Amino acid sequence: xxxxxxxxxxxxxxxxxxxxxEDEIYLVKITPDIPYVYxxxxxxxxxVMRIQDTNHLLTDDYSKTSRPCPPFxxxxxxxxxxxxxxxxxxVVKFMRDKVNSGKGIIIDARLPKWYYxxxxxxxxxxxxxxxxxxxxxxxxxxxxxxxxxxxKNGKLDFSNAKELLIFCNGVWCDQSPRLIRxxxxxxxxxxxxxxxxxxxxxxxxxxxxxxxxxxxFIKNSQTK
Amino acid sequence: xxRLLIAFFLLFTLGNAGPTTSELAKDINLAGKQRMLIxxxxxxxxMVALHVNEQEAKKDxxxxxxxxxxxxxxxxxxxxxxxxxxxxxxxxxxxxSDLQKRxxxxxxxxxxxxxxxxxxxxxxxxxxxxxxxxxxxxAIVEMYVALNKGAxxxxxxxINLAGKxxxxxxxxxxxxxxxxxxxxxxAPILRExxxxxxxxxxxxxxxDKKLGLEETKLPWINKELHKAQKMWQEYxxxxxxxxxxxxxxxxxxxxxxxxxxxxxxxxKMYEKSINREKRARALSQLVSSFEKQEQEAKHIINLAGKQRMLxxxxxxxxxxxxxxxxxxxxxxxxxxxYQLYDKTLxxxxxxxxxxxxxxxxxxxxKKEIAKVQEVWKPFKKSVEQVLASQGKDPNALAYIIADNxxxxxxxxxxxxxxxxxxxxxxxxxxxxxxxxxxxxxQRMLxxKMTKEKMLVTLGIDPQTNWKKMVTTVELFDTSLKRLxxxxxxxYIIKPTNPKxxxxxxxxxxxxxxxxxxxxxxxxxxxxxNRIIQKxxxxxxxxxxxxxxxxxxxxx
Numbered sequence: 001x002x003x004x005x006x007x008x009x010x011x012x013x014x015x016x017x018x019x020x021x022e023d024e025i026y027l028v029k030i031t032p033d034i035p036y037v038y039x040x041x042x043x044x045x046x047x048v049m050r051i052q053d054t055n056h057l058l059t060d061d062y063s064k065t066s067r068p069c070p071p072f073x074x075x076x077x078x079x080x081x082x083x084x085x086x087x088x089x090x091v092v093k094f095m096r097d098k099v100n101s102g103k104g105i106i107i108d109a110r111l112p113k114w115y116y117x118x119x120x121x122x123x124x125x126x127x128x129x130x131x132x133x134x135x136x137x138x139x140x141x142x143x144x145x146x147x148x149x150x151x152k153n154g155k156l157d158f159s160n161a162k163e164l165l166i167f168c169n170g171v172w173c174d175q176s177p178r179l180i181r182x183x184x185x186x187x188x189x190x191x192x193x194x195x196x197x198x199x200x201x202x203x204x205x206x207x208x209x210x211x212x213x214x215x216x217f218i219k220n221s222q223t224k
Numbered sequence: 225x226x227r228l229l230i231a232f233f234l235l236f237t238l239g240n241a242g243p244t245t246s247e248l249a250k251d252i253n254l255a256g257k258q259r260m261l262i263x264x265x266x267x268x269x270x271m272v273a274l275h276v277n278e279q280e281a282k283k284d285x286x287x288x289x290x291x292x293x294x295x296x297x298x299x300x301x302x303x304x305x306x307x308x309x310x311x312x313x314x315x316x317x318x319x320x321s322d323l324q325k326r327x328x329x330x331x332x333x334x335x336x337x338x339x340x341x342x343x344x345x346x347x348x349x350x351x352x353x354x355x356x357x358x359x360x361x362x363a364i365v366e367m368y369v370a371l372n373k374g375a376x377x378x379x380x381x382x383i384n385l386a387g388k389x390x391x392x393x394x395x396x397x398x399x400x401x402x403x404x405x406x407x408x409x410x411a412p413i414l415r416e417x418x419x420x421x422x423x424x425x426x427x428x429x430x431x432d433k434k435l436g437l438e439e440t441k442l443p444w445i446n447k448e449l450h451k452a453q454k455m456w457q458e459y460x461x462x463x464x465x466x467x468x469x470x471x472x473x474x475x476x477x478x479x480x481x482x483x484x485x486x487x488x489x490x491x492k493m494y495e496k497s498i499n500r501e502k503r504a505r506a507l508s509q510l511v512s513s514f515e516k517q518e519q520e521a522k523h524i525i526n527l528a529g530k531q532r533m534l535x536x537x538x539x540x541x542x543x544x545x546x547x548x549x550x551x552x553x554x555x556x557x558x559x560x561x562y563q564l565y566d567k568t569l570x571x572x573x574x575x576x577x578x579x580x581x582x583x584x585x586x587x588x589x590k591k592e593i594a595k596v597q598e599v600w601k602p603f604k605k606s607v608e609q610v611l612a613s614q615g616k617d618p619n620a621l622a623y624i625i626a627d628n629x630x631x632x633x634x635x636x637x638x639x640x641x642x643x644x645x646x647x648x649x650x651x652x653x654x655x656x657x658x659x660x661x662x663x664x665x666q667r668m669l670x671x672k673m674t675k676e677k678m679l680v681t682l683g684i685d686p687q688t689n690w691k692k693m694v695t696t697v698e699l700f701d702t703s704l705k706r707l708x709x710x711x712x713x714x715y716i717i718k719p720t721n722p723k724x725x726x727x728x729x730x731x732x733x734x735x736x737x738x739x740x741x742x743x744x745x746x747x748x749x750x751x752x753n754r755i756i757q758k759x760x761x762x763x764x765x766x767x768x769x770x771x772x773x774x775x776x777x778x779x
Contacts, residue, residue: 040441042504044441102497112511126507130514146510
């Protein structure tokens with residue numbers, strides 16, 4: 001009995017030590033109980049965490065405060081009353097719970113050059129232009145099928161369609177709202193769409209990991 | 225129309241090229257599962273013989289036999305419910321048919337065990353022949369994995385070996401049960417099987433080059449592999465070649481089944497991950513095919529814009545040739561310019577690999593190209609005459625001077641037609657095309673104003689050409705300001721990209737130096753020389769700005 005108690009204590013201490021060590025390693029966590037999450041970006045395992053340097057400041061394009069409005073005006077919180085707007089923590093949880101289990105897809109609605117230059121890990125690129133200019137029915141059906149819709153008796157069944165979390169550059173960017181409106185217009189269920197309004201600027205502002213794609217090479221922003 | 229065709233092409237290629245990636249993944253998984261069934265059936269027969277969970281074992285054995293027979297048939301002829309497509313590969317077909325023949329007597333032996341109508345010979349038969357069946361089933365799985373070479377599934381070997389672990393989990397239990405039945409020669413086989421199980425499990429987690437396994441980088445699968453590792457550690461302790469109590473044997477069988485379920489779960493996860501990878505790839509293919517169209521449109525508009533510049537450059541060079549300015553260099557440049565104009569114009573119509581131009585399919589565009597060709601043919605002839613006569617054919621030069629503006633007009637009409645026909649109806653793309661068009665026109669204006677300056681200097685219709693030159697200078701000036709400071713009407717946003725801003729500043733500084741020289745009524749030879757020297761630099765720097773504005777991430 002004594003041995004069992006000692007063992008339990010030792011395991012408890014060891015666990016506590018590991019936990020403490022982790023707390024020390026991750027000074028800047030995502031939430032108190034999420035220091036990081038792992039996600040797959042085109043076959044590459046990416047650790048999504050925040051920059052640990054508490055003196056770090058943004059210096060790139062996303063540090064810019066003002067862009068001409070129109071067209072870069074601040075968007076309202078809701079893109080459509082049926083579409084839920086989410087914040088950064090929900091994106092991390094979506095990665096962990098939905099993307100990792102294959103139930104959800106993160107979509108970067110910006111133009112490909114932007115996507116390849118830097119994006120949120122695991123995101124796939126569907127530029128907002130994709131569903132503009134009167135897309136053909138074949139194009140829409142092919143696209144929706146790849147998102148998990150099934151064709152039954154000439155109609156699309158969305159019951160197993162993926163949940164989509166869509167973002168673009170930030171609150172001033174109208175690319176994801178446009179893609180969302182078009183998705184709904186062509187029949188994708190609005191309750192399966194989430195709008196990450198803060199977008200890339202919001203993601204970067206919190207020092208979260210991004211990925212850069214050059215050819216077949218995928219670079220993690222937090223690895224040197 | 226092209227977009228529609230591409231969509232159909234994609235759908236067709238994604239859906240009809242032999243067994244699809246996911247179908248193949250399913251085949252590999254289920255063929256692999258057959259190996260496990262052979263071992264589980266052998267194990268269950270031994271459980272009956274050793275009276276370990278006898279009734280349950282009989283029931284399971286019956287189910288496994290049915291599933292084994294059905295899957296074998298399904299691999300051969302397809303089974304919708306199991307998600308199997310009929311095998312097309314002749315060698316695999318023959319191997320499965322051969323296995324079906326060998327399965328029949330083995331099945332009979334198992335039925336004897338279920339009926340309680342068996343003896344040591346029956347067990348001996350099962351012991352001997354299960355390995356032969358396993359070997360042949362394994363060869364079939366390898367053949368399916370080899371089919372993957374064309375399908376490029378990254379994790380096909382992982383599906384195969386994770387599937388093999390299911391078999392090994394059962395084989396190990398069977399080995400232990402055979403030892404209990406008195407077959408001591410089974411002990412080294414048991415050791416080997418345990419070693420192989422541990423190695424594959426490690427390989428799936430960390431990679432094993434010899435086994436053809438890459439490290440699994442998918443966190444959700446790693447988590448399950450980690451669980452399997454823990455289960456294995458417990459199972460391994462029980463799987464020893466010693467006489468075991470009934471209680472321990474029951475625990476062994478239970479743990480073998482738990483490990484089997486876990487490995488089955490992992491195999492299915494690998495199979496699913498392939499489907500996910502396939503979906504992501506197909507999505508990006510679908511999207512990029514349409515993106516390619518957009519890129520192509522921008523490229524064509526840029527080249528069409530460059531044609532405008534070439535009309536003016538040719539005229540300027542023909543004049544320089546007549547004035548004996550840098551004779552050799554001028555002639556060479558003139559030749560290059562007219563050949564490039566000719567090649568590009570032909571490329572617009574019939575396509576040009578080198579210039580990355582597709583053949584024109586749109587009737588409106590074809591008609592517009594024909595209109596340019598109408599003016600280009602005599603113009604081209606005149607340039608050729610200028611070159612052949614070393615600039616001494618006054619008629620040819622006069623034709624160029626008189627008709628270059630018509631060629632410029634028609635070349636510009638072609639740019640506008642391309643812009644119209646490739647209309648995207650979205651702000652960003654429209655803005656980009658507008659910028660590429662205006663910046664491209666600037667290149668032409670640099671050449672046009674120099675040509676007009678020379679015509680004035682030569683005294684050829686000086687008043688008209690002076691007026692024209694002033695208009696050209698003003699247009700260049702206002703366009704540069706629009707590009708540098710933005711123009712809401714034409715969707716042009718003031719550039720903020722440091723590289724682009726710096727490039728426009730460079731152009732502006734050159735322009736600041738040249739503009740007063742163009743607008744001066746009478747220039748000294750030194751000033752004219754400076755115009756001629758600096759004009760190609762202005763063109764080069766403007767060209768850099770056009771290219772930058774095409775690629776820079778301004779929005």
